[in-house]
Amino acid sequence: MTEIPGDLKYLRSHEWVRREDTRRAVVGISDFAQAQLGDLVYVELPKVGTRVSAGDACAVVESVKAASDVYSPVSGVVVAVNEALADKPETINEDAYGEGWLFAVEMDDPSELEDLLDADGYAALLEDQDR
Secondary structure, three states, X not given: OOOOOOOOEEOOXXXXXXXXXXXXXXXXXXXXHHHHHOXXXXXXXOOOOOEXXXXXXXXXXXXXXXXXXXXXXXXXXXXXXXXXHHOOOOHHHHOOOOOOXXXXXXXXXXXXXXXXXXXXXXXXXXXXXXX
């Protein structure tokens, strides 16, 4: 069973975002996404200071099976990246919603979060994909 924390928002492309404060949000890929990709072997993160736009590809996760773009759920400036993933990308497989976070964004417009799926909406999306 795929884990879907209720305190996160989700993109249809399987990224999650957690609001940390009024402007800062942390981004990662869902438990479902890491399971589909399999064992991750490489992560390419955006550089701190990079401007990202909601819906744009800004990172890459690579597994033994495939490489996949990671899309930013919100617009803003990247203020932190999870540098530990360079040496241990499998952390995403082990803890997708915790230590496996990818990057943090200082959001331009926090109301963009309202356009994303909540946990129930994401669960429904996954059910539809199973059919």
